[in-house]
Amino acid sequence: MKSSEAVIKLNEAGFKAEPAEVTRVGYHVTVALGADQIRPFAEWLLSEGFFIDFLSAVDASPAIQLIYQFAHFDAPCRIHAQVSLPDSGAVDTISDIYQGADWHERETRDFFGVVFSGHHNLVPLILCDEDKDLKPLLKKEGAKKSLADIGLGEMVA
Amino acid sequence: MDTMQLSFYDVLRMVIAFVLIVSLVFINAIIMGYMERKMAAKIQRRWGPMEVGFQGWLQLILDGVKIIAKQLIVPKDADRTLFRMAPLLAFTPVVLPFLVLPFSKSLFGRDINLGLIFIIAVSSINVLSIFVAGWASNNKYSMFGSIRSVSQNIAYEIPILLSLLSVVLVTHTYSMQGIVAAQGSIWFCLVQPVACIIYLISATAETNRAPFDLPEAESELTAGYHTEYSGFGFSLFVIAEYANMFTVCAVATVLFFGGWHGPFSGEYLGALWFLLKVFLLMLIMVWVRWTYPRVRFDQLMNLAWKYLIPFSLVNLLLTALIVKCI
């Protein structure tokens, strides 16, 4: 699937997608998602044959940003989605749609304390048991910056 | 041996033979250990043991002394009695077959008229020791190794027996000396090629050598049935393995490769021919080990039950028919 085609299809399916400047940012499409759209988004991607590249998070104020990246085997089309973590600290899991997200979600829970509701086995993956509440990649007080300062602000839904 | 009455001379001969044989078992382990390492090194284009003594020939002796002085560990949850017994149980039966092996025309412990049966009966005890070792260790990997070993040995005992029987049908005797004597003109590997090949394959499996080394498959079961054994217990298993190799290769030599027959084989010089043939066969086993990957367990069983046993049965039947007709 060509990236321009993907933008059109994504917008038709109700996701706020925009083409990105691939030589500058390294991905073809950005999607600003709402926290409730994650599961339909993942289902749509799976049906279109995308594979999951990675899933991670960035700690910023006012909320942790979750980063989803998907790509396609047949055409250069890398989709980058950003989700702002709701106040509840939990988002829906996609580990039952993309099983590969299972470990990524567990890792994100280890490092950031993000809870993925509906995950079947959200136990520490990387960290040892006594460190399960360490959340090492959360920024310290004072080091945390706002979304605009780190250039992720315009992508939030 | 028509009568079972033993003279003093016979007893003395057996005692001396026994002492010599036990030392032979140890020396064999040292020589084979050294040859295996050197040969593996040769195959892998490296030096192998080099610095310890000339060409590293002292390496195995030093290894042996070191391993005797290692601490003996009995795991807390192991069955202490059985755990200690298993290495001895492995060692004892491998010494006994040497008693009836005909090293040369007059160099042998004792020529029993059921020599072949004796060897097969005694060397089967070995599998028991492996099973005991695995069970007593109370370790899951050991248990896997020992269970694999038991089923493997039971499976491969049958083709061994059947292929040996087809030789016995030709020679009409179970005596080892008798079988060697029958090969004065032609070696039985030419008379019974199928039996010979089946025996060599099964013997490799019987001694748990690669590519059939499943009981101690390193990449699957760490060290298999002797995972928990340290120091001398472990070395007894290794010695027993080499002695077992010697036994099966000696039987192969006696049955298929003319025993001590060879140019200038007099009363005693035949022993040189015998040892040469045995060590050649053992080196072939070493060669195979360092070349091939390991087979999977079900493939191993399939090979025995689906190919080796039917083929050896057919071979036995054909031999019986031909012998009967002639």
Add this chain to the structure above:
Amino acid sequence: MVTKLEKIAGPKHRFLLNMGPQHPSTHGVLRIVLEMDGEYAMAIDPVLGYGHRMHEKMAEGRPYNGFYPNTGRMDYLGAILFSHGYVGLLERMSGAEVPERAEFIRVITAELNRISSHLVGIGAYVLDLGAFTPILYAFDDREMILDMLEAITGSRLTYCYFRVGGVTKDIDDTFIRRARAFIDRMRSRLPMYKDLVTDNLIFLKRTKGIGIIDRDMAARYGITGPVLRGSGISYDVRKSEPYSVYDRFDFDIPVGENGDSFDRYVVRMEEIAQSLRIIEQALDALPDGPVMVKPKKKLKLAAGGCNYTVEAARGSLSYYLVGDGSDTPYRLKIRVPSYSNLSPLPELCKGMLLSDLVTAMGSLDLVIPEIDR
């Protein structure tokens, strides 16, 4: 999947078997908890983190340039490929110019590194199957590559050779002669590997049809690299999103047919041949000129997220960096290929014999500290 055995025996006969963190076939410090039914592994639970070295945390605490050494220590078998990704990311964000000669040298060294990584991978894989000798031959060939790379980078394993704006040291005639000699030698060695390993009957019997990965599974788990190409999908970042000067070379993407362990092995062998082709072309077309543009003392990057993907030895490797205008990264996420390649293990190996599990896992060619980061 319910196997025949499970129907007969039922779950009550099951027991737990702990494989690792010290086990000869886990290639490092991976631990796998297996629920066994006899010799069948009915449930598989990999436990990671025994080699977690906090690379992502370390990146946030040091300048951009200070992270170069870490890239080489994540995947120590393909260190150059990992630093290629990081350097490419910084260049994309800062817009730094790279001399053409430097790009060619990058491709040459990266492909040499890929060959050395594959050699270890297949050697260790055959070792998993119980053949000791091929790994020694593979290491013998690999030492030639290490000698070459050592002469220009200064280290044998954890290279720190690429910089923003080029490479640290130019290659000389000796390197080119050695590289050409290596290409000839490696081409003459490939038939030997074929005779010794690929055509070996036991090897074929052990690997054919074991651990089949199909397209759907690959998409769901994000499998990439030779593991994916073994399944017949020709996805290679070097072709689909060409970086550096890879678009100037003529090379094929070898793919398998069935997606089993054997195909993955064959793909790696073929990739060695393709990498040799790339190196040969790059050596022929090597332009003159400088290898380094004088870098700024302190690298400061603008705010914003940026992604850079390269084809590492084990699959597609992405760096995702969020800058905040200072000289340290705000957040650096590293998407490592082995992590996604290992994750299907519970589904892939369910109901397998322990020996097959070792076969299937070995064919994934894992580097554990890369997974744990």
Add this chain to the structure above:
Amino acid sequence: MKEIERYAQFLKDESEADSTELQGGAMNSFPLTEQVLKVCQANSLWPLTFGLACCAIEMMAAGMARIDMARYGAEVFRPSARQCDLLIVSGTVTKKMAPALMTLYEQMPYPKWVIAMGNCAISGGPFKVEDNYNVIEGVDRLIPVDVYVPGCPPRPEALIEGILKLQEKIAGKRHPWPQRKMKDAVKVHPIP
């Protein structure tokens, strides 16, 4: 972390208490047998198949054709800790790995030795940073170490040197009898 420290202290006490008794046992009362035994132990160091990180590859390279540790008798890589004399800690030890490493050390029978290979095993190496939350800074905090081989990672030759150093520590001599000094190294791959 408390538990790990307690475990480490226990291992240290045990090795100090047992070292006189277990490093050769009753043989130590006879000087000559003791010396012979030490020579044998020095010449036959069997390492454990145990790789942690980058250094493990160099440890493998040390056993391969070019370097060939086998020349000095350190050939037999045993997969089971029960049959080993030498634990080569080749790489970074993390908090999660520490208990497993100590268990491995405990499983080895006396006499046993440890080589800390690489900077990570010696001190935490490049991972000894301010925000370190997972790497143990030096394996000697967990188990007693005999020889340190620095490098990141050390070359295989450095590991061989470490083994020779360990032999010197055990037998009191760099090339314990009957070892000869190695002759000139053979160039395996001449530069074309």
